[in-house]
Amino acid sequence: MAAVPVGAPPPAKRKKEGPDCLETSPVPPAMVGADWSSLPYDLLRRIADTLLDTNDVDCYMDLRAVCRHWRSTTDDPRSDATDPRFRPRQWIVLDEVFASDTRRLLVNTASGRCLHRELPQLRDHHVVATTLGGFFVLADKSPPHAARVFNPLTGGLISFNAPVPPEGKVAAAVCFGMASPMLTLLCDSSRKHYTAFPDSECFITH
Secondary structure (H helix, E strand, O other): OOOOOOOOOOOOOOOOOOHHHOOOOOOOHHHOOOOHHHOOHHHHHHHHHHHHHOOOHHHHHHHHOOOHHHHHHOOOHHHOOOOHHHOOOOEEEOHHHHOOOOEEEEEEOOOOOEEEEEOHHHHHEEEEEEOOOOOEEEEEOOOOOEEEEEOOOOOOEEEEEEEOOOOOOEEEEEEOOOOOOEEEEEEOOOOEEEEEOOOOOOOEEO
């Protein structure tokens, strides 16, 4: 080992560089100031269609909320509440434990994804039941308490003329296989089930 000459200055300590001095990859020029609102029509439609193919309707609604251009490029689910592309599928509503007046927890049974949804539409309605797909069956709070089928992912409402039968707890199903949707209510205590179409004046008892 070589001797250190007498009077020589001590070796300089290497200065530690802080995190701010670390080298970082430059941001690609295309990402700087990118105007996402000007995405090409075809690309935006492809993204929207992919979300609908996987029934991620809530993500589709978030996409439409980004800007006016994205809303005008994509279809509005509220223009036709019966459009099959926007129907909830494979969702359940955990309303017994997590419910508040207007807040519900929805769980996707295929992916396990959870959604805490604020649903202001519930203020004006009684919740009659929820379907296995994820629809809410509502009744107007004001007489004659007409039935409504509510999509919690889009806010769309299908209005029925018929008042909800004065039964206790019921199960519900909505069938879209005909020209207009059919709402079925099943009452366990009375062993009755009721059906109605949007233009029916009353539910038919079976």
